[in-house]
Amino acid sequence: MSGAGALPISDGSLALSALLILLNLAISSLLRLGLGRPLLLASTRMVVQLLLVGGVLEWLFRQQNPLTILGLGLVMACIAALSAVQRTRRRFAGIYWNSLVSVLAASSLVTGAALLGIIRPQPWFAAQYLIPLLGMVLGNTLNGISLGLDRLMESLLAHRDQVELRLCLGASRWEACRELVAEGIRVGMIPTINSMMVMGLVSLPGMMTGQILQGGAPTAAVRYQIVILFMIAAATALGLVSVVLLAYLHLTSLDHQLRLERLREVP
Amino acid sequence: MTSPLLLAQGLRKRLGERLLWHGISIDLRARERLALVGPAGCGKTLLLRQLAWLDPPDGGQVLLRGQPPQAWTLPRYRAQVAYLAQRPPVFAGTVAQNLAEPWTYRCHQGRSPQPERLLAWLAQLGRDPTFLGQAAGLLSGGETQLLALLRLLQLDPVVLLLDEPSASLDGATTLKLEALLMQWLRGGERALILTSHDHDQVERCCNRRLELGP
Structure with a gap:
């Protein structure tokens, strides 16, 4: 750069x-x-x-202490996890924890892997790399999580009769809910897939534009963009699977019951 | 001396502050037909759902052949204590696809559907085999109820929990359905519990009643 x-x-x-x-x-x-x-x-x-x-x-960017940098990353992840939940229409006890665990696990795994294995800055926690990369991963994961979580809760409510019919016919809670869980994950992935489809044709992403304005070679900027999009896709998928599965576990019971009374509508 | 198929003790249901029913005990033995009666809103449906363990209990226990639902594992328990909702939904696809769906569940693995028996039941209910090819979503209310009953019955349950099983049926089909139920009941160690607004149906089908008070 x-x-x-x-x-x-x-x-x-x-x-x-x-x-x-x-x-x-x-x-x-x-x-x-x-x-x-x-x-x-x-x-x-x-x-x-x-x-x-x-x-x-x-x-x-003047900081050298990894704890300061990672601490800030943690704060960013918490804010992302909270805002992911804020945009859903319903809540259940534990929804914030679900979101936090999913966001943290997905973003730290993917950002960590990219820093240590692909981009390899020295030191690996250099704020100039870690913070913007994490920020972009978090911003996109949070959209996916919001969408997936919201869709799962709404479709469990809308298809409650179907789910309970399956349970009555001897389905386990997983057999009864599997389609709806998959649907939630699918919906959450749509924006990421869409944006990769038209990337470069319709949208020139902010980070790439920034690098080019800075005088960086467009070919180099494009390479960063590719890495980042793969990071975003991986983190969104991981976070989504985690948050949707955790929500499914919360809204069903070990006795293979639907526990939708645990859902509260946001006033 | 037969031992009870289904035994419920001290069941209670709370709706908010209100105690809907409490101290409900049911001792259901082979061949018995129990009617749940009471005014609308007294919790008949909730009691059937409780026996199928679809809701967490507010108190009491239910035993199938002396074992609680968890000991059977819930899928196997519900396949034996089979609840039929008043307005059962259908799955996408044809009647035949609806009948095939439950056989994909793990708890029915190792068993197989019996198409001849199914066709015989259909004939008894006055439906010919073309019924199987119809789109389930386009069936009338009554035909949907027939489909829902056959979908359960083919799984060989031990206790049937029927919520207004003939609410959308004409008189003639209602009698055919009752005849099928009675024939099924004689086929083994089986019993049923039903709710009905039709007093004649309760008289015809049931040998015991449980009053749910207001």
Whole structure:
């Protein structure tokens, strides 16, 4: 990632870019979408969060202590696990733990393998590599987990009669729920598969764009992108399988019963 | 002296704060036909579901031939204490595919379907073999009930738990279904429990009643 570096953006230019959001505000008020307030809040949050993170990252990249770096990675994983659950329509006791265990296991396995086996920075925990890679893996795993978890809970409710019919005919809980578990995993994988399908044709991912703006060779940037997409696909699959199976175990019992009374709708 | 096929003791069900039923004891022996009677909402369906161990109990125990459901393992227990819901769903595909589905479960491995017996049952119910090729999703309510009963009966259960088994059937088919049930009952050490809004059906089919109070 060497090169002349991208042209710096001054404070004035940054403020100018904020004018672009006026376009959204105008549309919202014209069509009475009621999005004015959330748009302002979202843009303000985005600006503040990113400016803060810029500062944090400058500090972080100077850190040599693996515990500091891994600690931050842990915090990121926790936030991803929480937000994955936030977007589902129903909850059960233990859903946050399920999500946390799945996100942590999937992202640390995959990011660890990529750092130690594929990219091999020195040292392996170098923040400049670990944090952005982990961030991209987490951001995508969290989408998959949200979708898969939500689909499993909704389809168990919608097909409750079918599941119990199977149980009554002598099916084990796994035989009765297998199709719905598979469906949850399939749905959670769709965004990842879709994005790989059109990668480079429709979307130039942010990290690649960044490397190219920095003056990096596009061919090198593309290689990073390939590694990252494989990491994302693997982590999403692992996290999904784990979270959907854990949810299935929570919503059935050892007596091969459906325990949907454990589900609460989010008010 | 026969020992009970199905024995339930001290069953209770809570719905929120309310105690729906409690102290329910059932001692069901071979050839017995027990009717659950009581006003709507008294928990007849929940009691049948409890006997099939579909819900966690609020108290009490159920024994099949002296063993609790867990000792049989639940799939094998439910294949013997077979619950038929009032509006049973169907699987995708034809009637024949619906009848084939349970045979893919592990608990039925080593046993095989008996197509001749199935055709004989169909004939008894006034249906010819073309019934097997029909799309299950397009059956009438009554035909769906017949399919659901045959789907269970072919697995040779010991105790049938029937929730309004003929609610959607015409009078003539109801009588045929009852005749089939009675014939099945004589075929071995078997018993049944049913709920019905049809007092005549209870009179015709059952030799005992259990009143569920309001």
